[in-house]
Amino acid sequence: MSHAIVAPVVLPALVAAFVVMAARFDLVLQRTLSIAGTLTLLGLALHLFLLAGDGVPRPYLLGAWPAPFGIVLVLDRLTATMLVLAQVLAIAVLLYAVGGWDRQGRHFHALFQFQLMGVNGAFLTGDIFNLFVFFEVLLIASYGLFLHGAGAARLVAGFKYVTVNLVASTLFLFAVGTIYAVTGTLNMADLAVKSAQLGPEQSGLLRTGVALLLLVFSVKAALVPLHLWLPGTYGVACAPVAALFAIMTKVGAYAILRVHLLVFGGDDLPTAGLAEPWLVPAAIATLLLGTLGLLAARTVQRLAAFSVIASMGTLLLALAMPGPAATAATLYYLLHSTVAAAALFLLADLLAERRGAVRDGIVAAPGFPQLDLLAGGFLLGAVATTGLPPLSGFLGKVWILEVVRAHPAWPWLWTALLVTSLLGLLAFARAGSLLFWKPAALPAPVDPQPQARPVLPLVATGGLLALPVLLALFAGPIGRALEASAAQLHDRRGYVEAVLGPGRSAAMVER
Helix, strand or coil: CCHHHCHHHHHHHHHHHHHHHHCCCCHHHHHHHHHHHHHHHHHHHHHHHHHHHHCCCEEEEHHHCCCCCCCEEEECHHHHHHHHHHHHHHHHHHHHHCCCHHHCCCCHHHHHHHHHHHHHHHHHECEHHHHHHHHHHHHHHHHHHHCCCCCHHHHHHHHHHHHHHHHHHHHHHHHHHHHHHHHCCCEHHHHHHHHHHCCHHHHHHHHHHHHHHHHHHHHHCCCCCCCCHHHHHHHHCCHHHHHHHCCHHHHHHHHHHHHHHHHCCCCCCCCCCCCHHHHHHHHHHHHHHHHHHHHHCCEHHHHHHHHHHHHHHHHHHHHCCCCHHHHHHHHHHHHHHHHHHHHHHHHHHHHHHHCHHHCCECCCCCCCCCHHHHHHHHHHHHHHHHCCCCCHHHHHHHHHHHHHCCCCCHHHHHHHHHHHHHHHHHHHHHHHHHHHHHHHCCCCCCCCCCCCCCCHHHHHHHHHHHHHHHHHHCHHHHHHHHHHHHHHHHCHHHHHHHHHCCCHHHHCCCC
C-alpha cells in the first residue's frame, strides 16, 4: 500500500495550516510555501499517474481498517488523470495570482491549498459520504476565494452562490441518508455489490436516493436548469479564482461518471438506466443556453463563463452515451475544456488591466499595450473553445460526434453540436473584432509613464493556451491512455475485488 496515495490530501492541508499559523504576515513566505507545495503536488500526481498505469486499482485503507468499515481512498487511471489535470491548472493559476492578485485580500494561499485538498480528495475517495465531506471542504474554501478582492458585485453573487450550494449540500445529505438506510453502506465498491442484492420493495427508495445524488452532481456540473448560479459567480470572481473554478464543474462531471457508471450504472442493478432519459435532453439544453449566453455576453469574463456552460453541455452529451468509447471521448473533452476555459478567464483579466475604464467590455476602444500579443492569445483561445481545427477542441468534438452516432436521434444531436459550434464561432469573432481589429486600426495612445507589468501572468496564461496545442499534438498517446482509463472505469468487478478483496464481486449477479 503506497502512502503516496494519501499525500495529495494531506500535503495541501499541512501547507495551508502552516501558512495560516507561521506565515500569515509574510506574503513572500506564503508565496514560496504555496508554490513549493503545489509543485510537489504536481510531482506526486505524475508519480501516481505512472503508478496507476498498470491498470490495477489501488485502495488506501486509512488506519488499516478493512473496507467497507474504514475510510478508503482509491487510485486508478481516472483518478490519476484528474489529479494531474488539477495540479497543472493549480500551478498556472498560482503563478498568475502571485503576479499581484494575492495582495488583494488575506489568506489567499491558505484557501487555495484547502481548495486543492478538497478537489484532490473528491477525486481519490472511494466512499460517497467522504465525497460529501470533500465537496464541503472545497466549497468552504471556494466561498473565501470567491470574495477575494471584495466588491459589491461579488458580495451579491457570493450570497447566491452560497445559498445554492447550501441547498445542494442539504440534498446531498438526504441522498446519502436514503442510500445508507436502504443498503447499510456508503463505500462505493460495497454499494455496487449490495445494490444488486436488493429486493423489489427496496428498489424504489434506492432509486430516489440515487436520483437526489445525480441532482446534486448536476448542480455542481451546471447542467440546465441548475446552471443559474454559474454565470454570476464566474463572471465577477477575480481572474485566478475563476480560472481555478473551471475544475469545479468537472468535479461534478467526474462524480456523475464515477458514481453512475461504477456504483449504480450496472445492468444488474435496480438503478440501471436512471440517468439516461433526462441526461441527453438536459445536455442539449445546457449546450443551447450556454451558446446563447456566448452571443449575449458583454464582457470577456462573461464570455468565458458561458463557454464553461456550453462545454459542459457538450461533455455531458458524450457522458450520456453508453460504452467505454464514449467515456474516453468525455475524458478527452474534459481535459480540453478545463484548460481552455481557464485560459479565457486569465486573458479577460489581462485585457481588463490594459484597457482602462472599459476593462474587458466587448466594445471598441483605443489601442492598448501588448495588443498584438493578447490578440494572438485570444485567437488561440477562441479556436480551442469553439472547436476549430487543428486544436484539441476540434479533435474532441469529432470524437464526440463519432460516439453520438450510436444514439437513435443522432442526426438531431449532430445538428445541435454543429450549429452551436457555428454560433459560438460567431460570438468569438464578434468579440475579437471589437477588442482587437477595430482598436488596431487606430493609433495606440502614448503612455507618458509606461509601467512595468509582471511577467508571471503572461507566462501562466501562455502555458494554459499551449495545452490545447499539446493535447492535439499528442492526441494519439493521450487518447489511448484515456481509452484505458475508460475501460477500467467500466470494469466494475475489477474495482470491487481490488477494494473489498477477491471473490466479493461474485455477489454481483444478474437480476
